[in-house]
Amino acid sequence: MNLSTERLTLRPIQKEDITDYFEFYSDVENCLYLLNEPWTKENMLENFSPKLENKSFLKRTSTLLSVVYKEKVIGEISIISTNMKETIEIGYIFNSNFSQQGFATEAMIAVFDYLFLTTETHRVYADVDSRNINSAKLCERLGMRKEAHHIEDYWNKGEWTDSLIFGILKREWEQR
Template sequence: MIIKTKRLILRPFQQKDFEETFAIYKDEQTCRFLLHEPWKSDNAHEEFDKKVLKNILDKDHTLNLAIVYEGQVIGDLSLWYTEVKETVEIGYSLNRSFAGNGFASEAVHEMIHQLFYELGVHRVQVNMDARNTSSQKVCIKIGMRKEAHHIQDYWYKGEWSDSFVYGMLESEYFEYN
């Protein structure tokens, strides 16, 4: 699966993407709201290889796509089916050097377009740490609505954390776009 937007290419990870991907995930600020710790030199290749292998989206597999801008991997887009019928969850990370330029919004918006138009998904959702204001802005910008605010529902890196769920139905996407 290769998807082109106005400025980006979304494609499966390739072995040549290791260094640029490591630059994203070794950053403590980037990983602050992710479910894993920053990558270290001793585990980075193993973690990256998992991303390369996740190159198909179906009921049993997660899809990881590199977000590429001007030939450089600047982010990661992950998609997986939830246990709810025809619902896909999206996760995304961006190299902080490229934050604030609308790249995450552009990538997520196009992925949602593909999910609704090409795969016939009924609903898309994003779950996030409630403190992740950048991710909230992405969801709002592309027309998702906040569906839930769970209070201290997740034990997260040594503390209880609130979480937000943003969602969009196929019918809402067509109204918004």
């Protein structure tokens, strides 16, 4: 799958992307709310290799896309199939050096357009750590509604964390 916007290209991950991926996956602040610890030079290849094969650590079918701006990978978007009919979970991480420029919103709009306008997707949702204010704001900019706030529902990195569930339906996306 390849998608294009005014400034971005979204495409499958390539082995040459590893250095750019290391930039955002080794950033301690960037990984604070992710399930994985920040990458190190020692585990970089081990963590990156499964991405080349589109293997999700969640053991579900996923499509991973590199978000490219001017020949540099500035983010990753996960499109994860769920067990529920025509329902997709999305995930994302972006290089913090490129924040506050609208890249995440632009990339996610392209993904939502693809999912809702060219596939049979009925619903897209995101499961966000409640402390990740920037991620919640992105979901809101995309027109997603907060559907749930689960209290201490996920054990991660030695502590119980709250989750926010954001969702949007195909008909809502088409009406926006």
